[in-house]
Each structure stands twice: as structure tokens, then as C-alpha cells.
Amino acid sequence: MDFLSEIIGEAVVLSIDSLILGFCVKQLSKCKHILNALQTAPVLDIDNNLKKEIQKYPNHVIPYVVVRGLVKPLGNPITSNYNQSVTGVIQRLTIKEHVIARTSAGFWSDQTRTIHEACNSTPFVLTDGKYSIEVVDALAAELLDLDVISDKFEPMSPGVIDHVWGFFSGVRQRGLQTMEEMLRDGSYITAIGELSRNNSGLKIQPPRDGLPLYLTTATKSSLLKRLASSRDLLRVFLVLFGAVAVIASGRIAHKYIKRRRRRVAEEHLKKQLAAGRKERRAQNRDRNLHDVQLCVVCTDNPKEIILLPCGHVCLCEDCSENIQDTCPVCRERIQSRAPAFIA
Numbered sequence: 357m358d359f360l361s362e363i364i365g366e367a368v369v370l371s372i373d374s375l376i377l378g379f380c381v382k383q384l385s386k387c388k389h390i391l392n393a394l395q396t397a398p399v400l401d402i403d404n405n406l407k408k409e410i411q412k413y414p415n416h417v418i419p420y421v422v423v424r425g426l427v428k429p430l431g432n433p434i435t436s437n438y439n440q441s442v443t444g445v446i447q448r449l450t451i452k453e454h455v456i457a458r459t460s461a462g463f464w465s466d467q468t469r470t471i472h473e474a475c476n477s478t479p480f481v482l483t484d485g486k487y488s489i490e491v492v493d494a495l496a497a498e499l500l501d502l503d504v505i506s507d508k509f510e511p512m513s514p515g516v517i518d519h520v521w522g523f524f525s526g527v528r529q530r531g532l533q534t535m536e537e538m539l540r541d542g543s544y545i546t547a548i549g550e551l552s553r554n555n556s557g558l559k560i561q562p563p564r565d566g567l568p569l570y571l572t573t574a575t576k577s578s579l580l581k582r583l584a585s586s587r588d589l590l591r592v593f594l595v596l597f598g599a600v601a602v603i604a605s606g607r608i609a610h611k612y613i614k615r616r617r618r619r620v621a622e623e624h625l626k627k628q629l630a631a632g633r634k635e636r637r638a639q640n641r642d643r644n645l646h647d648v649q650l651c652v653v654c655t656d657n658p659k660e661i662i663l664l665p666c667g668h669v670c671l672c673e674d675c676s677e678n679i680q681d682t683c684p685v686c687r688e689r690i691q692s693r694a695p696a697f698i699a
């Protein structure tokens with residue numbers, strides 16, 4: 357069995373594990389980066405002082421800042437499709453299909469698939485009543501807390517054909533879920549992002565250096581807690597998958613060493629057997645030979661091997677083992693050799 361097939365299990369585990377490890381490391385460093393940025397991000401009120409505060413920063417840009425205020429549309433708000441009295445600035449419509457699907461293990465399990473998602477938004481500001489900050493590119497927010505306005509589930513009543521089809525295809529329809537979520541007009545939210553100033557006023561937008569924009573109902577401290585707990589979870593994963601990697605590589609190394617030892621032992625045994633054979637040959641040889649009957653190399657043992665294709669019988673078996681390329685008599689390339697019996 358070759359070495360690769362011997363360690364195939366460990367190799368598969370190790371390669372999958374290193375993919376997961378790489379992902380965890382990346383997520384962890386991202387999480388730490390956000391955590392650090394958020395910890396040092398100033399919490400500012402939307403008031404008259406904000407314009408003075410922003411002067412202190414280079415280019416009048418605060419890279420990461422936390423502000424809280426009321427959502428107010430700049431133009432006409434979006435009206436809910438399901439409730440005419442609700443208006444907002446961001447609307448998300450999702451249609452999900454609920455199915456019962458047979459898993460590869462043979463169980464039936466509930467699954468949901470998003471089959472349609474649409475977002476609408478209208479420009480809006482965060483305000484304290486008097487002063488305001490425009491929120492730019494709100495749909496790019498990594499965390500976007502929306503209120504659920506409507507959530508309807510329409511079950512499908514399957515007929516006989518659906519049952520039969522479901523049995524063979526492994527998927528049974530259960531129904532459709534239609535959901536409408538909105539960032540409501542007048543809700544009080546926290547925005548975390550890059551604050552800058554232009555001619556028309558202040559605006560907050562997704563930061564440039566890979567930090568996320570947050571539009572959330574949570575406060576800075578609860579966000580920090582959330583981030584810290586996901587950092588801790590990632591650390592646990594890192595330790596777990598790291599341990600798996602160590603065990604798998606350990607097993608590969610162990611198998612390799614074992615294989616090496618086995619090889620060395622086999623080699624040693626072969627040498628011992630060859631030496632034994634050589635000794636037995638020496639004992640059986642006829643010692644009263646003419647010069648012409650002796651090997652041309654060692655002139656000690658009898659000629660025992662025929663070289664092909666040249667056909668010269670000029671070597672004993674021992675010397676033949678050491679001569680690989682050409683016949684010592686005619687220099688022709690040796691292609692094969694056979695024992696010669698001279699009667």
C-alpha cells in the first residue's frame with residue numbers, strides 16, 4: 357500500500373480542517389478589528405456641538421462614530437404594502453418557500469429557501485428634532501434592524517399527485533411565507549459609521565477601511581458585548597479545530613515514522629539474506645580452476661553469469677551485482693543477465 361492511501365483519511369480531515377481554521381482566523385481578526393474600532397469610536401450627540409467636534413479631525417472626517425437619533429425621511433416616506441398606516445424609509449420584502457426535504461441521512465426535515473427578496477429605500481436623516489445627519493448607502497449596512505410589519509404563511513394543501521411526487525423527489529411543499537420589514541419613520545436608532553461634512557451638511561456612511569456600517573436599535577455597549585461574545589466563540593472554534601489539525605498531523609507523522617522503520621527493517625533483512633547467499637555460494641565453489649575459468653574482475657571466483665545481448669561469460673555472481681552498465685570485455689550495454697552453466 358502506498359503512503360498516500362495509508363493517510364488518505366487524515367489528509368482529508370486535515371484539508372477540510374485547515375479550510376475551516378483559515379475561515380475562523382479571518383473572522384476572528386475581522387471581529388477584533390471591529391471591536392477595537394468600536395471601543396474607541398466616540399459617542400456623539402446630534403446637536404450644535406457636532407459641527408465643532410468634526411473640525412478637530414483631519415479632513416473633517418471622523419472615521420468611526422456612534423450617533424443616535426430619530427429616523428426622518430428627506431422626501432416622501434415608503435408606505436407599507438400591508439398596513440397603510442405604517443410608513444418608513446427602508447422596506448424589505450421577502451418570500452420564503454417552506455418545504456419538508458429528505459436529507460441524505462434519510463430523515464425528513466423542515467427547510468426554508470428564500471425565493472425572492474426586494475429592498476426599497478428612500479433618503480433619510482437621523483435627527484434630534486433640530487439638527488440632523490443624512491444616512492448614506494443605508495442598504496449596505498452589515499447590521500440593519502428592521503421592524504416586522506407583516507409575516508404571513510400560506511399553507512399549501514397537497515393533492516395525491518403532490519404526495520407521490522414528494523415521495524420520489526424527496527421534497528414536499530409546505531407553503532409560502534411572505535414577510536415585510538421596515539425601518540419605520542420616527543424610530544430611534546443607533547448609527548455607527550464614518551461621519552463627514554460637506555456643503556449640504558453632515559452625513560454618515562459605510563467607513564472606508566472595511567469596517568461595517570451599523571443601523572441598529574442596540575446601544576454601543578450591547579453591540580460591544582455581542583461582538584465580544586462572537587469573538588470568544590471564534591476563539592473556542594479556533595482551539596477546537598486547531599486541536600483537530602494537531603491530531604491529524606500527528607497521526608500522519610506517526611504513520612510516516614512507522615513506515616520508515618518498517619522499510620529500514622526490510623532493507624536490513626534483505627542485506628542479511630544476500631550476505632547469507634553469498635557465503636553459501638563461496639562454500640560451494642570449486643577451488644581448482646584454470647585462470648581462463650575465473651571471473652575477469654576478481655580473478656578469484658568462477659565465471660557464473662552470462663551477459664546479454666553480447667553473450668560474454670566473464671563475471672562471477674558477486675561482481676555481476678556491482679557492474680551495472682557495460683560488459684567489461686566488449687563494453688556493450690548490458691540489457692539482461694542470466695546464470696551460465698558451463699559443463
Ligand SMILES: [Zn+2]
Nearest residue numbers: 651654672675
Ligand atoms: Zn568476480
Ligand SMILES: [Zn+2]
Nearest residue numbers: 666668683686
Ligand atoms: Zn561482452
